Amino acid sequence: MEMNEKAILEVRDLDISFKTNAGVIHAIRGVNLDLQKGETVAIVGESGSGKSVTVKAAVGLLDANATVNAGQILYRYKDDNGNEEVVDLLTMSKRELRKKINGRRIAMVFQDPMTSLDPTMTIGKQVMEGILLHKKQDKNAAYARALELLELVGITDAEKRMKNYPHQLSGGMRQRVVIAMALASDPDILICDEPTTALDVTIQARILELIKDVQERLGLSVIYITHDLGVVAKVADYVNVMYAGRIVEVANVNEIFYEPRHPYTWGLLAAMPDLELDDDRLNSIPGSPPNLLHEPEGDAFAPRNAYAMAIDEKMAPPMFKLSDTHFVASWLAHPDAPQIELPDELKARIERSRKEAQSYA
Amino acid sequence: MSDVMTETREQATAQQATRADNTQAILKVTDLKQHFPISRNFTVKAVNGVSFEIYPGETYGLVGESGSGKTTIGRSIIRLHTPTEGSILFQDKEIAGSLDHETKQMLRRDMQMIFQDPMSSLNPRKKVGDIIGEGLDIHKRYSSSQERSDAVADMLKKVGLSPTHAERYPHQFSGGQRQRVGIARALIMNPKLIIADECISALDVSIQAQVVNLMKDIQDEIGCAYLFIAHDLSMVKYISDRIGVLHLGYMVETGTTDEIFSNPVHPYTKSLLSAVPHPNPEVEKKRHSVPYDKDAEGVDYSVGTIHQLEGTHSVLATDEEFSRWT
Numbered sequence: 001m002e003m004n005e006k007a008i009l010e011v012r013d014l015d016i017s018f019k020t021n022a023g024v025i026h027a028i029r030g031v032n033l034d035l036q037k038g039e040t041v042a043i044v045g046e047s048g049s050g051k052s053v054t055v056k057a058a059v060g061l062l063d064a065n066a067t068v069n070a071g072q073i074l075y076r077y078k079d080d081n082g083n084e085e086v087v088d089l090l091t092m093s094k095r096e097l098r099k100k101i102n103g104r105r106i107a108m109v110f111q112d113p114m115t116s117l118d119p120t121m122t123i124g125k126q127v128m129e130g131i132l133l134h135k136k137q138d139k140n141a142a143y144a145r146a147l148e149l150l151e152l153v154g155i156t157d158a159e160k161r162m163k164n165y166p167h168q169l170s171g172g173m174r175q176r177v178v179i180a181m182a183l184a185s186d187p188d189i190l191i192c193d194e195p196t197t198a199l200d201v202t203i204q205a206r207i208l209e210l211i212k213d214v215q216e217r218l219g220l221s222v223i224y225i226t227h228d229l230g231v232v233a234k235v236a237d238y239v240n241v242m243y244a245g246r247i248v249e250v251a252n253v254n255e256i257f258y259e260p261r262h263p264y265t266w267g268l269l270a271a272m273p274d275l276e277l278d279d280d281r282l283n284s285i286p287g288s289p290p291n292l293l294h295e296p297e298g299d300a301f302a303p304r305n306a307y308a309m310a311i312d313e314k315m316a317p318p319m320f321k322l323s324d325t326h327f328v329a330s331w332l333a334h335p336d337a338p339q340i341e342l343p344d345e346l347k348a349r350i351e352r353s354r355k356e357a358q359s360y361a
Numbered sequence: 362m363s364d365v366m367t368e369t370r371e372q373a374t375a376q377q378a379t380r381a382d383n384t385q386a387i388l389k390v391t392d393l394k395q396h397f398p399i400s401r402n403f404t405v406k407a408v409n410g411v412s413f414e415i416y417p418g419e420t421y422g423l424v425g426e427s428g429s430g431k432t433t434i435g436r437s438i439i440r441l442h443t444p445t446e447g448s449i450l451f452q453d454k455e456i457a458g459s460l461d462h463e464t465k466q467m468l469r470r471d472m473q474m475i476f477q478d479p480m481s482s483l484n485p486r487k488k489v490g491d492i493i494g495e496g497l498d499i500h501k502r503y504s505s506s507q508e509r510s511d512a513v514a515d516m517l518k519k520v521g522l523s524p525t526h527a528e529r530y531p532h533q534f535s536g537g538q539r540q541r542v543g544i545a546r547a548l549i550m551n552p553k554l555i556i557a558d559e560c561i562s563a564l565d566v567s568i569q570a571q572v573v574n575l576m577k578d579i580q581d582e583i584g585c586a587y588l589f590i591a592h593d594l595s596m597v598k599y600i601s602d603r604i605g606v607l608h609l610g611y612m613v614e615t616g617t618t619d620e621i622f623s624n625p626v627h628p629y630t631k632s633l634l635s636a637v638p639h640p641n642p643e644v645e646k647k648r649h650s651v652p653y654d655k656d657a658e659g660v661d662y663s664v665g666t667i668h669q670l671e672g673t674h675s676v677l678a679t680d681e682e683f684s685r686w687t
Contacts, residue, residue: 046565047536171427200426200592205636205650227566230638233645253642271570272640273595281577282599284570288535357643 007076008221009035009058009106009189014071016053018063025292027053029245031071032319034238035189035221040212042224042232042253044268045242046289051225054242055191058089059106060097077105077188104134107182111194113174117166123150123177124162130184149180152217154210172203176210183214190215191223196231208234229272233257238325241265244290244300246316251326258350260342261328263305270346283345299331307332307340385453386414387553387586388438393447393457395430395437407433409610409663410447415554420580420587422601422618424594424633429607431590435556438588439474452553470500473547477559479539483531489542490527493517496550516545519582520575537568541575548579558590573600594637598622603673606630609655611662616674626676626686628660629653 016028028050035041043051056062058073073089089101102108110116118126127146131137137145143162150158153176166174175195182190192211196204212235215222224235232239232253239256241249241264249262260266267285287304290296299305302312311331320333332340342350395408408430415421423431437444440456449457451472454464476482483492494513496502503509514524520541531539540560547555557576561569573596580587591597597604598618605615606629614627625631632653639645655662665677670687678686 046567201594201636202426202632202650202653205638206652208638209649228638229566229640230645233640233642234638236642257640257642267567269640271567273570273599281574282570284574285567286571288537288568289565353641353644356639356641360644360647 006036007034007074008037009033009076009223010072010074011054011058012072012074014054014057014073015069016050016057016062016071017067017069019065019067020293023293026295027245027292028057031242031245031247033240033247035223037188037221038215038219039237040215040222040224040235041238041240042226042236043240043242044226044229044232046227048289048292049242050245051242052193055108055193055223055225059102059108059191060089060092060094061108075101075106103130103182103187104185105187106189106191107185107187108191108193109175109178109182109195112198113171113178114166116178117174119166121165122162123164123166123169127162127177127181127184130181134185146180146184149183150177152183152214153177153180154206155180171199172207175199175203175207179207179211179214183218186218187220189221189223191225193225194227195224197226197228204231211235229257229268241268244296245292246300246329248301248330249328250319251322251328255323255326258354259326260346261322261326261333262330263307263332264301266343266346267304269349270343274349283343309337384416386450387417387452388415388588389448389450390414390434390438391448391450393434393437393449394445395433395442396445407610408437411605411607411610411612412447412667413605413612413615415586415588417553417586418580418584419602420589420600422589422591422597422604423607424591424597424604425607426592426633428609430610431592431607432558434607435474435558435588435590439472439556440468466500470496470550471553473550473552473555475540475543475547475555475557475560478563479536479543480531482543483539485531487530488527489517489529489531489534492531492542493527493545493549496546500550502550512549516549519548519579520545521571535568536564537571540564540568540572544572544575544579548583548585551583552585554586554588556588556590559592560589561596562591562593569596576600594633606633609662611665611677613662614674614676616670617672620670620672620674624670624674626670626674627678628658628686629655 011031011033014028014031018025018027031054043054045051057068068090071090074086075089076084076086079085124146127149128142131142131145147158150161155161155173155176196207199207208231226232236253238252240247241262243264249265256265260269270283271285273282285304290300298314299312299316302308309331317329317331319327319329321327322333331337391412393408393411397405397407399405411434423434425431433442436442438449444457447457448455451468456468490513493516494509497509497512503512513527517524517526522538522541534542561572564572577600589597589600601618603617604621605612608629614621614630621630625634632651635651660682662677665679667675668678668683669675
């Protein structure tokens with residue numbers, strides 16, 4: 001299996017549909033994604049755009065009614081003898097995934113810390129569980145390791161906390177415990193699925209700083225799934241913008257925020273309320289996301305796109321390469337397309353962002 | 362264009378300054394306390410003496426982290442809880458405590474609520490037209506069924522849906538559309554005050570902007586006041602004229618939106634403002650949030666008193682803290 005030199009995880013042409021009572025929902029329609037070692041990649045999109053499904057496919061957590069129609073998810077790792085191996089996660093059985101990959105090499109942090117913890121087990125036991133299972137260590141060693149992990153994620157009085165139950169902790173503390181559990185068996189990849197959506201802003205900032213700090217210390221590669229562009233700006237190196245089961249723009253974080261090229265990205269950026277500006281109205285994207293029960297013809301974003309052209313209704317745009325790091329799936333990037341300027345409000349905002357950035361440099 | 366906007370903004374602030382003397386507050390909450398006894402020795406003190414006023418046609422934003430009591434305040438005002446102490450005056454009538462029939466009718470007509478989760482707050486077995494028209498039915502506000510369906514159709518148009526949607530059920534709508542139905546249901550009674558409790562947090566970013574714009578348009582049109590409860594500061598800034606910052610059941614700081622955002626005094630407000638992520642990667646990667654620990658700072662809210670700064674801006678502090686923070 002061929003894989004990019006430095007990539008640790010590569011999603012190739014992933015295509016997934018779900019069978020429901022109403023019909024077949026074509027949720028993922030050809031997704032490509034790269035994660036390189038030590039990097040943070042963010043997947044941004046509205047609910048239903050398929051961002052969670054993409055990563056769930058990688059860890060074998062798809063619902064029973066899902067079918068993978070096509071695609072590969074390649075993962076490169078060093079096996080226990082130190083040999084480099086590349087596997088396609090989609091061809092592995094659930095059993096194999098559980099044994100070799102999940103938790104051990106790819107760990108996941110979910111949105112709601114209350115539902116991802118067992119309410120009947122103490123914190124200590126839950127953190128130790130993964131260590132005992134994957135590392136085959138004795139109980140004392142596992143206890144010491146669990147203590148170390150809880151301290152790593154910034155829980156004070158870790159020894160006391162080990163005996164607590166989840167309901168005795170606050171939301172932020174619980175999410176720290178979940179992160180400690182995810183780190184328990186030294187994974188290569190940490191997938192964070194909306195890790196701070198259920199938390200308050202003040203706690204959110206601290207959890208994001210914690211994940212970043214842990215990532216630097218342990219050399220993790222992180223995939224963030226979020227709908228909050230503020231979070232993306234804080235944590236991501238690369239950003240994938242997803243819409244209706246496709247990735248519509250990929251770029252490094254500065255390109256996304258300072259030189260966005262897809263009208264959907266423009267809309268997302270403009271819809272964020274700006275703390276600096278005394279505007280009376282927010283710029284919203286008109287309409288709502290398409291229902292993937294009916295396969296959209298042409299570009300799925302066209303009905304909501306003020307800059308849509310005739311071709312958008314007939315053919316879905318391919319990925320156009322703008323630079324080595326910047327790709328966009330929009331006919332506007334075609335050499336024959338009319339030159340469309342950024343919307344004025346967005347232009348002004350980016351101008352201000354750049355100035356602000358300079359004053360920070 | 363932007364000049365015009367800043368001008369109107371200044372005018373609005375000027376109006377607010379004078380309004381305090383001239384117009385009557387539509388809602389006046391004084392020293393509200395809401396305690397929940399859990400057992401003989403343990404009481405959850407959710408709200409501890411909060412006072413604020415809302416004037417006709419303005420939007421008052423309540424912000425704070427979870428557990429700060431912002432939702433409890435909203436629920437106490439709409440009488441889902443009986444206040445432990447304090448008074449709530451709505452259109453000059455005391456509404457904390459038992460009410461006579463007339464006040465009850467007035468209250469249920471003139472004060473409405475928009476809930477957080479548009480799915481669980483709409484009856485799945487009722488058609489949208491009947492959900493919206495329920496208030497009309499109860500208060501017998503129409504003389505013919507034609508009048509009723511016209512009113513419902515008008516309302517649907519006002520919130521950006523089509524009159525034909527009246528025959529559909531809530532599950533046939535998307536999240537944003539359902540929240541529009543929730544707004545239509547609140548508006549049909551022509552309320553004077555709408556309590557919006559986290560009414561946009563369950564929606565996607567692009568839809569949030571649509572709903573906030575809609576709420577603003579409707580306010581311009583019918584002049585209702587909003588009590589906007591949220592934890593998302595940037596949205597609150599957008600929609601609110603004045604803001605109250607809550608922490609652990611105390612109102613630590615209140616003032617106009619400009620006063621709070623350009624000159625935050627209380628360390629908790631500062632921490633809250635610093636925690637809002639900026640959509641600007643170069644800045645955001647270098648910026649750190651300001652932590653706030655009430656105990657480490659030695660702040661005891663129960664001994665603090667309200668200190669007035671300029672205008673309507675006030676902060677909860679002891680004299681010593683006040684001089685330290687300003």
